[in-house]
Amino acid sequence: MQDVDLVNVPGADRSVEVDDGVLLAQARDGHAEAYAALFTRYSYAAHRLARNLGQYEDAEDVVAESFARVLDLVRRGKGPETAFRAYLFTTIRHESARRAKARKRVTPTDDVAKIDQPVPFGDGQLDGFERAAIRAAYESLPPRWRTVLWHLDVDGRKPHELVSLLDLSPNGVSALVYRARNGLREAYLQQHVKSAAPEDSRSCRDVRAKLSAFVRRTASARDQEKVHGHLPVCRECMSIYLDLQEVDQEVAAPPSS
């Protein structure tokens, strides 16, 4: 597990991480109550994520299995030392995907298996949540960006073909492609914010609406300041921020055009 990049949160006192880190260290030393505290802290968000990822009735098992797996690693001196939430959530994603795959294997017909090839994404494959998140992200984009992405990614056209198609200069096309790809990635991250725990205050809501732009470093200076001010004092938003950093790193860099 990579260290999570906190460099763009000046003023963060890392107390959120230190807290989880201290609990993890205690759990590693065999203190069951320390791990129980982590369970209590992240149980709600974990269940919510698991329900978004897979079959509703599986969520309970997925969460229990994931907490148990991380605990097992921690006791053997492996697993996360910080960023417990991000590690747990990645485990939950993998466990959900594993179950979805196992379910699919039970009832395939040859034809369905052929048509329903998973789309490669990063170094893994899309699970239900990610597919839905990409679709929702795509649909949230302005029509012009959707058109560009459609031509390139679905129609398989090359950027230079868009010059005449959209009646733009080559520079205009590359700027548009760049903005559309970044827009999609940012909107995709924002879907992960939506799947997190509900915000408990107005300042949380404001900050969460800007988190994906913040992670992608496209937020305005004013918005950045707002997020900088909030993260160190809000455990839940900080957790979501750390999770987004991780998701953003998982997603392959957009191909240059």
Ligand SMILES: [Zn+2]
């Ligand atoms: Zn908050």
